[in-house]
Structure formats: structure tokens, C-alpha cells
Amino acid sequence: MKRATAQNVAMEAGVSKWTVIRAFTPGASITEASKAKVLEAAERLNYRPNLLARSLATNSTHQVAVLVDDFANPHKLPFLEKLTASLQAEGLVTMLININQHYSHVHAILNADQRQVDAIVLFGTAFRDEMLTDHKLGRGGPPMFVLARDSQIEGVPAISCDAVVAIAEIGKHLLERGYRRPGFMAGARTLSTALGRRRNFKEFWRTTLGVELVEMSAERYSAEAGAQAARDYLSQVAPEDRIDVLMCENDALAFGAMDVARSEFGLRVPDDLAIVGFDNAAPAASPAYGLTTYEQPTDQMVKAAIDMILERAPRETVNFQGKLVVRDSA
Amino acid sequence: MKRATAQNVAMEAGVSKWTVIRAFTPGASITEASKAKVLEAAERLNYRPNLLARSLATNSTHQVAVLVDDFANPHKLPFLEKLTASLQAEGLVTMLININQHYSHVHAILNADQRQVDAIVLFGTAFRDEMLTDHKLGRGGPPMFVLARDSQIEGVPAISCDAVVAIAEIGKHLLERGYRRPGFMAGARTLSTALGRRRNFKEFWRTTLGVELVEMSAERYSAEAGAQAARDYLSQVAPEDRIDVLMCENDALAFGAMDVARSEFGLRVPDDLAIVGFDNAAPAASPAYGLTTYEQPTDQMVKAAIDMILERAPRETVNFQGKLVVRDSA
DNA sequence: TGCACGTTTGCTACCGGTAGCAAAACAAAT
């Protein structure tokens, strides 16, 4: 059975289809009598307006594409929850797009564009800047935003957590606690630079103590990759030459590193090796980890993103300040 | 600048708009010459076909709504990743809908329906069955499916992991390890019955040993709720009367319970209290937890769901068998 | 040269709404 249209309801109620439409348009000019008549007929035929047709006519879909390529990060889930909830509160719907080897950014952006989304949010994804040249959506394309990392792309504002302030705060804390031989574990290279955490952390130690940062890299942003990177480092460096604190680019890496340090090398955290993460993902709070980490102001970031999407705020890069969460690991 | 339409390209190329459409329709009847001419003009005007208009005309959007209300479960993220990736591989796009206090199932289903989605997937959500009576989308509404829990709803098939087999396998393992005083921690009540884990676990102990299950309930499916429930139980029951193994309805609960048992009550896991989870979420594999748990066959489930959506498989409830993952906790 | 046939192109009608103008209906004022 095909679904009923305004036209069907109109015949059933004995009015024109425009009167039917008006019955479903809040604030439209229609008498109570006709409205009741129409609504009753609509009820009988089980009519629901077709939003696709409306979108075509009004040139606005109330859909926002959210591109994610980083599902290994446990922090994504609560962030996504907030983002979708807030979008929905504004009457917007989320088109979740999974970026991976089989589905590139270019592909995703093109598809989202053709579906006429109102905006595209690049959510902490590892896209590279040449994408800009590829995505010549110039003419009438949807506005794009980068969430939770910075953006080098002209015309694509970023909504992120201020890395300079964050790293300064973390560094100050570590300095006070007496750590002197810092290490840094980065995740995937492309994203890494966009987060700016390593750069700032390196700079911090150089300017304060004149100390050179020990750097290591994980393959991806996952606990397994973090574990492997930590294993590589710890097995190659003599105990007396080891760093005394390891800052990980995000919590997922930190969990893996901590697991390896404790269970494979018998190190006590923080006494033998202190560890710091970033994101304050759920397990960080667990006594099993007690990870000292940095919490991004997700509420503010989500709100800012939505304000930009709805043009309630100027579409320009903004940075928010998060807060250090001190636990046992450092 | 408004975006170019087929009409614009037609004028630019000196043909009719239908020829333009044909140039963009694989396998359409068009000469190489016209096609080249059209594609060139399209390139110049930066034309991309409007999928909204196409969807309206063809009556199919290639969009699938996925309703999630359980963002606290870390297992959701990798599952969502697979689901979205597989949908995309079939040319389908995911509309992610967050069900919460401010956005009900009824609301979500109605909205998805009006957006003419091709299918609605209730993904492990805690909806109640009276929803059925509310959602009289009978006439032309999209097909609905329940993923990762069972369905009592007439006409809404479920794709899930066989709870009977799973619980039997877990029970057998626990029996062999010598546990005799079992406990079970359930999460939110509505969802709980739909998973069937508690019922089957209870039944298992009753029939094998004639033992009554000790039951406890968490408020939600989160580590915090699991921690609280465990705290309540452990502080109320004398050590000698305690259960010797706790099966938690999912891993999130198990993490919380394990944290509390170890850090607040000084219990050794599994010696003083064994713990079993369900889902094999990422942290379960970490040495920090080493949680014995049960892994759902997510690949098969996702594939089955998609086959049903695309009508490549009959739309009827199916159950798949998962596998027990034995680690240190039990 | 004429005819039949297959391919290419253009056309009308349609998908289910929205926008905004014009006609019709109603109410109040003279």
C-alpha cells in the first residue's frame, strides 16, 4: 500500500491539497473547522508529510553529515552522543559517515553534498589538506567545519580545545611533581600535527628546562598501538636511561602504554613511570587506571559547532579551554 | 552562488536536460560525443546531481535510520563502525538517531519515516513494546529491524546473538571451574528482559545444581552503575555469605563491578570473586581487567541485518552463535 | 531512391511538497 499524500487527504476531506498542507503548517491561515476536517481525514488515511519533498522545495534538509574515521578512540562515543543529542534538539539530524580505506573523505563529502546536507562536520578525522583542492564544492556546497582538531584549510573553521593552554597546564603540573625526563607518544602522523599536542609539549620542555623530548609513535590511536609503541621503547632503552613521564596523545594510547609498563615490565605507575593521557575517556576514571588526563570542554565545543552551523555565531575558528584531571598516574 | 542543475548544464552544452541526465546515468542511451560534451559543460559549471530530487522521484533514499539509546556501552562504538562501514559498502547511508529523554522512539521513528528512510534499525535500544501500538506506520512505512536484542514485536524481526547457547556455554565453563554460588547483575530493566541473559542464567543454575541465583540490578548499562550495584551488594552481605562468581549483563557493568571489588573491598579476582561480562569490549582484553566474557558475532549480525534490509534474505528473526572468551577473571 | 530498423534525443507527465498571488468568502461599517 502506497503512502497517502496531501492530495489523497484533500480528496478525502473535500478540500484542496493546499488546505491540507496548511493544516500541517503551524501558523498557517486556516479555519479551525477545515483544520479539524483535514486532520481527521489525515488520521483516517494515516498521512504523514513527506520531508523529502519539503527539503527539495525549501532547499534545506536539516541534515548534518558527521565524518568520523577514528572509531578506535573510546572518547568518540560520548562525544558523538552529545553531538547527536544537541543536533536533534535543534531539529537537525545526523548523517554518520565512516571514513576508512574503502570510503574516502572525498567520496563522503561528495555524497553528503549531493544529498544536500546543511553542513558537513569533520569530526576529529585524519583527512589531509590536499582534500581541499579535491573538494571543489565551491559553488553552493554545504559549509564545512572541523571538530576537535585544528584546520589548515581556508574557509573551514575549526572548533577545538586550546592545545597551547592544555599542554602548558599539563607541563606545569608535571614540572611541579618533579618529572624531568619527558617522553611523548604520538598516534597516526597526519592527525598528530593537526592536534598540535606534540609540538607544544616539546616546546614546553625546551623552553622551561632546556630538555629534549623523547618521542615515539604509535601506528594508530588505539590501546593496542599504544601498547606496541610502549613495548618497543621500553625494551630498547636501558632502565636507567628511561624517561620518567610519558605523555600520550590520547587516552587510548595511554591505556595501552600503562598496561604494557605494568604487566610486561613490572613498572609501577607513577613511581617508575608516570603516564598522562588526553580526553578523559571513561576508563581513565576507573581505579584500574586512575589516569591523569585532560578533559576537553565537549559541551562548549558541541554548542559552538551548532551555533556556527545555524549561523548563530560567526563561522570562524574558536578554541576552548579544557581542564586538567589529576589522578594517580602522574 | 546557487548550484548548477541539469537544466543549466543542458543550456551550456546545447542539449536538452534529459541528455544531461543520461550522461550521468550509467548504461543510458547516449552517444560518446554528446556525453563528452555534457561532461565537459558539467565540469565547467561544477554540476553534481541532486540526490534529493532523485530520491523523491524514485521513492528510495538509500538511507537507513539507526536508533541508539545506549551510548554508555563501549561496545557500541566498534559495532557502529562495522554497521556503518557495511551499509556504506552497499551504497546506504546511516542516519544516526540518539534516543534519550528529550527524543523518544516514537518521535524518532516518525521522523525517520517522514524522511523516507529505506529501513529503521533499532540498535540495542531499550524501547518498550507498546511502541508498536504507537507506531502505526502500517501504510507504506519503512521496514523495521531489531539489532542485538530480541523482539517481541509482530512484524519486526530481530538479529541477535543466541542467548540460550551463550549462557549455556558460560554456565558450563563456570561449573567446570568449580563456582557454586552465582550472582547476576542486570542493567536497565526494560532492556534486560529483551536480552534474555538473566532468565537463561537463572534457569541454568536451577536445572544443573538446583541453586538459586543472587540477583542485583544496576540503574543503567554503565561502569558507574555497575560499580554502584556491586558496592551495594558487597557492603550489605557478609563475606562468608557472598557469591563466588558474578555474571554481569554486559562488560561495562563488569568493569565497574571489578573496580569496586578490587579497590574498595580488597577482593582478588577471580579468587575471592570471579567476574564474567558480555560483549568483549576493548578494555576486557587489557591486562588491567583480563575479563572473561562472551563475544557476539558482530560481523555475521551486521551482514544478516543488511541482507534483510536489502531483501536478499527473508525478513525473519535470526540468532547467531558467539564465542566464549576466557581470560583471568573467571 | 525508398523503406525498415535501431539508436539517440526530446517530450509530457509525475514524485510531493512550497511560495506567493488572485479569487472567494465572510465580517464589519456605512
Add this chain to the structure above:
DNA sequence: ATTTGTTTTGCTACCGGTAGCAAACGTGCA
């Protein structure tokens, strides 16, 4: 009863495509 003003209703045109028929075109063969 007539005029004026306001509300309600119906209308045409349009959003940007698709479906499928009909005309135009080209080609092979008698």
C-alpha cells in the same frame, strides 16, 4: 443594501530529478 477590509481558499509555477513514449536521426539493404 452596498462598500470596504480581512481572512480563507484555490491557483499557477516551481524545486530537480525519473519514467517511458514519440519524434528525429542515422544506417543497411533492396
